[in-house]
Amino acid sequence: MKKWLMPATLALLLSGTLVATFARSEYLIPWIWMAIIVPVGLFYFVQGRNSAKTYLPALAVIAITIATLANPVTLAFFRTSGDWNRNYPKKFSSYQELENFVGSQDGGGVRIFTVLPPVFSLGKAAEGSDFTLDIGDSSAGIADDYSTTNVQVEGVDEADIVKTDGTYLYVLSRGRIVVLLANPAASAKILSMITLEGTPLEMFINKDRLIVFEAVWGNQVLPSIKTDLMYLRYPELTLVEVYDITDRETPALLSKMEISGGYFSSRMINNYVYLITNMAIVYENENIVLPWISTNNETKIVPATDIYYFDNIYYPYVFATIAAIDVQEGKLAEEKVFLTTQAGCMYVSPRNIYITHTSGRTSNAQGKEEWITNTTIHKMSISAGGIEYLYTGEVPGQILNQFSMDEHNGYFRIATTTGDVWSGNAKNNIYILNEDLSLAGKIEGLAPGERIYSARFMGNRVYLVTFVKVDPLFVIDLSDPGNPKVLGELKIPGYSDYLHPYDETHLIGLGKETTESPDGDFALYQGVKLALFDVSDPENPKVISKYIIGERGTDSYALSDHRAFLFSRSRNLLVIPITLVEAGTWDWQGACVFDISLAEGLKLRGRISHADPAEKEPILDPASFVIRSLYIDNVLYTISEGQVKMNDLSDLSEINAIKL
Structure with a gap:
């Protein structure tokens, strides 16, 4: 066996890798490895075919090389490590490099400002109100058939303001989560309410877990890069709360996470929620405020050396945090932070x-x-x-x-x-x-x-x-x-x-x-x-x-939000919320229920409104606007901020109504 063969092989691999890297080729590195290792392995095999100690390792080297380079995950590693033209993200080596990079983009790019708190009402139930909660005893029904959130991709759930599991109904209303026993409809009632700290945005249900996203503005004291303390006035945070709802009458807070930046979007796949927030670049005391994540009141500042960036980005810049949350454990599974451009849309498979x-x-x-x-x-x-x-x-x-x-x-x-x-x-x-x-x-x-x-x-x-x-x-x-x-x-x-x-x-x-x-x-x-x-x-x-x-001016939430669109082919059912304009004036708001089939086409089955018929102008009360609908077995549920109404699907006769 030639003693120079192994050093020569290693030298060829190193030089080939360097050439491929500087050539910025996508597949050159793996092909150079293939071209060198396989012939060398064959040489060992031929030279040592009479010795199992030589040809068996040679065959193993050839097999491992081919299997490794044929693996798409491995090829992805080679592509991203060698393909600089694809603007693959890198990490900052220090805080100073981050500061220099941000300052060099777009003529400085960063706008120094103090974020002011928005004026809003959290919509929490007023103290001393005359609302009383009657829980009582009841038996829950188990539905054979119920609708879920209208999503784009099967198996990828999308958060919403209303969710059901076929037995219970969960509604975000007036700064609270209202948990209702929904099935059977005749005995439906409120079981519990969760008053939220922030402005509720949307939520997921996963078995006996409820995950809610909230927007929070408030004072935060954070460790600084250059000073002992940095006081940031009114940053926007995304609050993620995970509740154990095993007992629907007494939901228990399992975990609480604060993630820097405004809520962008989320998806849930099996037991994991993937969440994205965008945090604007903010200076305070001449320091860039770094993103952070707080879990159960323990705050972790993301160091600059853990932040990915791209060579070419466009203003406005943000720190985009992509977090994965194990909803059953209520724990953060992983997070990655990128300095990038404000996100526009998201698709998840x-x-x-x-x-x-x-x-x-x-x-x-x-x-x-x-x-x-x-x-x-x-x-x-x-x-x-x-x-x-x-x-x-x-x-x-x-x-x-x-x-x-x-x-x-x-x-x-x-x-x-x-x-x-x-x-x-x-x-x-x-x-x-x-x-x-x-x-x-x-x-x-x-x-x-x-x-x-x-x-x-x-x-x-x-x-x-x-x-x-x-x-x-x-x-x-x-x-x-x-x-x-x-x-x-x-x-x-x-x-x-x-x-x-x-x-x-x-x-x-x-x-x-x-x-x-x-x-x-x-x-x-x-x-x-x-x-x-x-x-x-x-x-x-x-x-x-x-x-x-309707006429010109008639509108529907479903035109801009697909989650307001309810369709079931097996039930020949289509329901959309409608704000109706007739004779040039607002005339009615509620849910339009259609029969739909290939044989009969589209036919209006009926309309359901949450407006109080005693009011002279009930249409002007936004709390009565129907925003979502769903069905459980043969009952149609329509939901507004102020009410859940239940109607028999066969004739739309009212079964029950619950004030929220």
Whole structure:
């Protein structure tokens, strides 16, 4: 055996790795390793084939090398460690480097300010009020069938202001969490109330755990980098409280976490909640206030050396904290902090988190000054509370909301609008990205002069609604990621703000009806429109049923919040909250209940209002506005800030009503 072979092999590996790194190649490092180790292993095998002590280790080296470099997790490590062009995050080496970096961005970038407290009411029940809580004895019913929060991705729960587990109902109302026995409806009642410290935002239910997010403003005294104490006036915090609700009549606080920054969004997968907060860059006493997390009154300042950053970021800068919480244990599983741009939208699959932000700049590429927008995508893997940053990508244009994004069979799909409608240069695009967020395929220039109003990815298709004067519904085939193509297009008056799957070949659209203006230059919004689309023939999509609610000014919370949209195909049920305008005035607010089927289309089953009929103008009381609906077995529950009403689904007769 040649004595020089092993040192030579190590030297080749080292030099090859350095070359690949400085070449900024994505796969050069693993391929150089493969090209060197496998031949060397074969040489050992051939030279020592008569000695098991030599050829068995050689075979093992070859097998381990191939298996390691064929593993996507290992390749991800090589890609992120060697691919500088992808703007992979780095950590600051010191506080001073953080301060210098922030000061060098955008001509200084940071605005020094003192954050003032907002004026708000926490909405807690007034002391000395005449409200009394009658708990009493009762037996809880176990539902065979009940609705859950309308979410984008199956298996990825989204927080909301109302939750149910089929037996109990949990409602955020007037600064409290109200826990009700909901099933059976005839004996429904309030079991307990939890008064919250901050302004409640939304919550999750996980078995016998309740997780609530609150916005808190208050005085905080924090350790300083350069001085003993730093006094920050009125920072915004996100308070996370986990309650043990094993006994629904006496919920017990299990843990309390304060995370610096305002609440952005969250998701829950199995027993883990993934939460994102954004903390503005703030100076106090010439120091940058560092992010922190306080768990059960023990505060941990995140040192600058634990903060990730990117070479190219855009103002406004924030410290984005991504935290994973084990909800059953009530403990923080992991957190990562990034100095980045204010987040815009978030999409979460069972395996990954995608966070986007949009940036703009002027360009003279076409011989004239033009404003160019781009959307940056940050991808992180998540698993059992673990968080790992993977890739950064970028596409032209800006996205509308979370439904403009989707992950399918390893590809990330995203719909964007470039340009501006008012300038007449708007165009719409679909980009399909590989696992590493490199471009796999695209289709650009759809509906010139219009912008995206809604998008829905369903398997190998995406349905896209754009609008200026009419509503084109595009059916786009994504089965070949490298070559997406438009299959069909339908043009009808109005538009859809939200698209919801009815089944694999039919869609429900919720939006506004429109009429053409007298001069024909634009469209005038009218009432709320529900439409049922047939896309079984993708080249010829059509509307098989539609229903117009009210006149111009009629609105629905579901137009901007999909969680207010209740649909059950098995029950032929669709419910949306409506603020009705007729004859030019507000006429009614409540829940519109529809029958929906392919055979019969859309038919109004009835309406449910929480307004007090004794009031002369009950519509003016926001506490009576129906904001959510759900069903448990054959009972429809509608929820406003002031009431939960229960109606029989078969005829909408009232069963019970509980004041909150």
